Amino acid sequence: MFTGSLWRTSEDPAEIGILNWLSWDNSLPDKQSLMKFVYYGGSVEFFFITLVIVLAVTAYGFYNNRFMWRVTVGLEAIANGVGRFFAWAGLLMVLQQIVIVFMQRIFTRPDISIGFGIPLEFDISWFAEELKLYNALVVALCVTYTFVQGGHVRVDLIYSAVSHRTKRVIDMVGSILFMMPGAILVWMYGWYFLWRHLIVPKVNATDGLDRLVLKARALRWNVETVGFSPNGFTGYFIFKILLVAFAGLIFLHAIAFFYRSYLEFVEGEESEGKYLDRDTLGEGEDAYEGTH
Structure with missing residues (x-):
């Protein structure tokens, strides 16, 4: 299997970094670098590296709740910042x-x-x-921004009737069993779906790293610019990029939601909404009040 650093330049495929292609000059090393980036972006290796980082941060957060609060607030700030801008x-x-x-x-x-x-x-x-x-x-x-603001519609059958700690358990289970796996599945399908509309030859999730690096000799950019009508919009490849960004934001906020639910479970009912940055319409009024 090919290995190498992020940025190292070399004619040897094993030594080519996965980010060399950012300074694109249409050379074979750049093409091989791009193929390695495509591979690792949806690879098992990337999944387990991400998993190890999340588990390490979570383990330290269990030990130091103040650190977990900082991570939670930081991830929610990302959701709010991105959402408020693109709204x-x-x-x-x-x-x-x-x-x-x-x-x-x-x-x-x-x-x-x-x-x-x-x-x-x-x-x-x-x-x-x-x-x-x-x-x-x-x-x-804006999906995670809306989640932070409490703007999603909730079909509530039992949630409102249970205790504070039971709600937090439901939230933790939901973030692990639904939000995270859903985000991972969308990322895995969306990642290769995106690159199949940006480059040729086509890449597949079943292609190994060696095969993709070999395909790099025939690689060229082929950005999708076909509209649905003769004079229609031609930037549909942007939708594929947004699909991947959507999955990434959902995954990050699933972590934040799990952390907040755990901390509110541990600290009790008085910590509900602690450090939560929500928009308001005025003094004491939530911008999304009554929508959930």
Whole structure:
């Protein structure tokens, strides 16, 4: 099996780092580096390295609850930061739809031109289909933000009727048995689904590292730019990237949710919502109050 550091450059495939391809010059070492990156991104090795790191952090967190609180708050800050930023995509989607309607119905223009000098100019159908991208940004990148804010709809049959400690046990079990495995499955399928729309020859989850490095001799970029209509949106490869980002955010927040549930279980009911950064509409009002 090929090994090597992240960045080391060499003509020997065994010595080529998996990140050399970031300084792309279309050389064989860069192609082999990219194939190694593709392999390790969805590999058993990557899974177990991640698992060992999570277990090590968790074990130390059991010993030092203050450390676990810091990790929890940090992971929730990532969810909030990413979500609050990309939530603006919803406003952009509304504004762009208004522009499309005005251009079509009032100015009867077949295209929209944006910019100065050399403008960005596409058919109106391109901008109309591109609205899906804003929706995908909100769905994929705001999902954990919404979870932190308590904005997801919950079908509650027994949860509200049980004690505080029982709720925390349910939350811990749910994060381990549902959130984490679900995120891992989406990542594994999404990772190779993404790269099959970025490069040729096609890569598969069943390909070993040796086989992928051999395929590197024929590797070339083949980014998907095919739209659903003749003049439609052509950046559908971005949706594949968002699928992988979605899985990564869910996995990270599953860890945060498990940590918070454990800490609230240990510290008791008075710790519920401790250090939780939620948006508010005003003094003492949750932005998502009444939605869950």
